[in-house]
Amino acid sequence: MIALLRKELRALAPHALLCFFAISxxxxxxxxxxxxxxxxxxxxxxxxxxxxxxxxxxxxxxxFAVAYAAFPREHDDGTIDFLRSLPVTRRAIFGAKMxxxxxxxxxxxxxxxxxxxxxxxxxxxxxxxxxxxxxxAVGAGALQATFVLVxxxxxxxxSTMRRFGLLPYALVMFVILAAEEIEPSLAWLNPASICxxxxxxxxLLVPWGDIAVHVPIAIAALGISYAVxxxxxEQLRDALAPKRDARGAAIAFGCGTALVVFAGLxxxxxxxxxSVEEDGMPSDEPEGIAWQTAEARTEHYxxxxxxxxxxxxxxxxxxxxxxxxxxARVVGAREVPFITVDLAETSAxxxxxxxxxxxxxxxxxxxxxxxxxxxxxxESTHVLQGRESDRRLMTQRxxxxxxxxxxxxxxxxxxxxxxxxxxxxxxxAAGWTRHRLQLxxxxxxxxxxxxxxxxxxxxxxxxxxxxxxxxxxxxAVGDVMRAIGRSDAPQDLxxxxxxxxxxxSIGCSEVAARGAMERVIDEVARDHADAIEALPRAGAAVTAxxxxxxxxxxxxxxxxxxxxxxxxxxxxxxxxxxxEIRSVRGVIEGARRVVFYVxxxxxxxxxxxxxxxxPAGGNWSWCEGWTSG
Numbered sequence: 001m002i003a004l005l006r007k008e009l010r011a012l013a014p015h016a017l018l019c020f021f022a023i024s025x026x027x028x029x030x031x032x033x034x035x036x037x038x039x040x041x042x043x044x045x046x047x048x049x050x051x052x053x054x055x056x057x058x059x060x061x062x063x064f065a066v067a068y069a070a071f072p073r074e075h076d077d078g079t080i081d082f083l084r085s086l087p088v089t090r091r092a093i094f095g096a097k098m099x100x101x102x103x104x105x106x107x108x109x110x111x112x113x114x115x116x117x118x119x120x121x122x123x124x125x126x127x128x129x130x131x132x133x134x135x136x137a138v139g140a141g142a143l144q145a146t147f148v149l150v151x152x153x154x155x156x157x158x159s160t161m162r163r164f165g166l167l168p169y170a171l172v173m174f175v176i177l178a179a180e181e182i183e184p185s186l187a188w189l190n191p192a193s194i195c196x197x198x199x200x201x202x203x204l205l206v207p208w209g210d211i212a213v214h215v216p217i218a219i220a221a222l223g224i225s226y227a228v229x230x231x232x233x234e235q236l237r238d239a240l241a242p243k244r245d246a247r248g249a250a251i252a253f254g255c256g257t258a259l260v261v262f263a264g265l266x267x268x269x270x271x272x273x274x275s276v277e278e279d280g281m282p283s284d285e286p287e288g289i290a291w292q293t294a295e296a297r298t299e300h301y302x303x304x305x306x307x308x309x310x311x312x313x314x315x316x317x318x319x320x321x322x323x324x325x326x327x328a329r330v331v332g333a334r335e336v337p338f339i340t341v342d343l344a345e346t347s348a349x350x351x352x353x354x355x356x357x358x359x360x361x362x363x364x365x366x367x368x369x370x371x372x373x374x375x376x377x378x379e380s381t382h383v384l385q386g387r388e389s390d391r392r393l394m395t396q397r398x399x400x401x402x403x404x405x406x407x408x409x410x411x412x413x414x415x416x417x418x419x420x421x422x423x424x425x426x427x428x429a430a431g432w433t434r435h436r437l438q439l440x441x442x443x444x445x446x447x448x449x450x451x452x453x454x455x456x457x458x459x460x461x462x463x464x465x466x467x468x469x470x471x472x473x474x475x476a477v478g479d480v481m482r483a484i485g486r487s488d489a490p491q492d493l494x495x496x497x498x499x500x501x502x503x504x505s506i507g508c509s510e511v512a513a514r515g516a517m518e519r520v521i522d523e524v525a526r527d528h529a530d531a532i533e534a535l536p537r538a539g540a541a542v543t544a545x546x547x548x549x550x551x552x553x554x555x556x557x558x559x560x561x562x563x564x565x566x567x568x569x570x571x572x573x574x575x576x577x578x579x580e581i582r583s584v585r586g587v588i589e590g591a592r593r594v595v596f597y598v599x600x601x602x603x604x605x606x607x608x609x610x611x612x613x614x615p616a617g618g619n620w621s622w623c624e625g626w627t628s629g
Contacts, residue, residue, distance in 0.1 A: 327414055361375050432460065433532070489505075
């Protein structure tokens with residue numbers, strides 16, 4: 001058995017090279033094409049929620065390639081008879097071939113996680129909280145290994161018919177893709193669903209249901225393969241396997257290939273038409289536009305901006321160094337790192353984003369210069385948060401409210417805007433009172449995201465930071481960042497325990513900070529009671545569904561503020577990321593009724609709804625809690 005394994009592994013050497021380049025080839029290409037000091041683990045390893053499909057395609061290719069190297073080669077070269085003459089059983093021959101192929105596939109799948117780890121090492125300060133985590137890497141590698149073994153079993157079965165075996169699998173693939181597009185709840189039919197990552201908080205979920213479906217099917221495929229290759233159905237195999245000189249077989253293969261191509265084109269055309277139809281529905285996504293860019297440098301920044309917005313960009317550049325130095329002074333940072341800012345960003349999901357010492361923010365559609373300076377101050381604070389806390393602030397549970405809230409608080413200190421600050425705190429007070437929140441709810445970001453508007457972390461986090469500043473002094477804001485990043489700080493604490501430890505380490509009472517935060521909310525609720533009372537309560541329900549869209553009607557308990565706009569947010573389930581949430585605008589029918597038309601592609605059999613209102617000229621939206629649709 002050992003000798004057979006060695007022989008099979010030697011024969012798979014060329015395929016091992018294919019596996020390496022298909023799975024880990026970026027360890028060669030990325031250093032030549034990207035800046036690894038700013039690359040994050042999530043962008044390298046594709047471990048964000050919902051990702052895994054592209055890698056699944058590559059794994060499927062290598063699985064079939066390795067599977068086809070097992071028996072067809074032996075039969076075509078006539079060496080199978082020699083193997084059968086050896087003093088080993090047919091089960092041992094079959095088992096050695098399967099173990100060798102499976103071992104190569106699993107080894108290189110695991111190696112892919114190792115090379116992903118190596119590629120993220122040059123980045124010393126990834127900000128966005130997705131640094132390498134061994135538990136996620138092991139979990140993702142295990143799911144990918146399970147998937148590649150399932151596809152390997154199917155590949156062995158397909159190889160019983162030589163190249164003809166690829167045709168039925170190609171047809172099945174097209175059918176599954178079409179079914180999944182028409183009815184998303186059928187995604188479990190696709191074995192690639194094993195590789196699609198989902199999380200509960202920071203815990204990677206194992207799709208046991210999908211595995212329970214596809215693993216038994218794969219085992220059955222192996223059983224059939226054994227019966228055909230080594231058992232009583234060898235004559236059937238020889239009849240199905242086309243002879244090299246059979247003209248009829250070549251014609252049949254050509255016709256079958258043409259059928260598969262036609263079916264594939266039909267499916268792709270169908271999906272493209274659906275995509276065009278859905279693109280015609282209202283959407284908040286910006287239309288992609290390409291510009292030429294120019295660069296401007298200051299002492300602390302390098303700006304890349306669209307040349308058609310040069311005047312607007314240079315006004316921001318002129319005040320940038322002052323903003324950076326003010327942010328550092330408020331945070332208590334000893335130095336300001338050199339920061340690269342890409343001003344060509346366009347996104348419906350955020351005004352800016354920071355990773356390491358790089359910031360992306362947009363000038364397009366943003367002519368409010370005060371707001372632009374605010375965003376630059378906010379994102380610059382994120383850069384300093386990462387440095388002051390040695391990145392730990394972004395990786396701990398229960399820190400997002402402080403990460404975003406303290407960045408908002410610092411930005412308002414550096415770029416004063418009393419009207420915007422008041423509006424933000426009104427939203428915070430409304431969310432706190434109407435949703436009956438406590439500090440524990442604010443700190444538990446997973447629960448906050450799943451139940452309410454994710455942007456509440458900004459407004460409530462700013463009030464939390466104001467509470468810390470009032471209770472313990474303004475320097476305490478930066479001290480908390482450094483306290484969480486200290487080398488002897490306990491790890492993996494629950495959110496409330498983490499904050500108690502951080503505040504205690506700087507001599508600040510968590511009880512005092514909590515009390516100061518609640519007093520800020522009470523002050524806002526008292527001073528702006530009319531504005532909070534004017535926010536309508538909205539109840540939404542699905543009222544109709546047809547081939548084009550699902551109709552959702554929101555009923556208000558009072559007249560909507562004049563000039564307000566309405567949006568309906570839609571998500572498949574509570575586990576999706578913020579970027580997977582879709583939004584449609586509402587049509588106002590009367591003073592207390594708003595109608596939304598959700599495109600068919602978004603209206604899954606079950607989905608969640610959230611009604612949001614943006615007052616006229618407002619910077620902040622008010623959203624109800626998520627409900628099931």
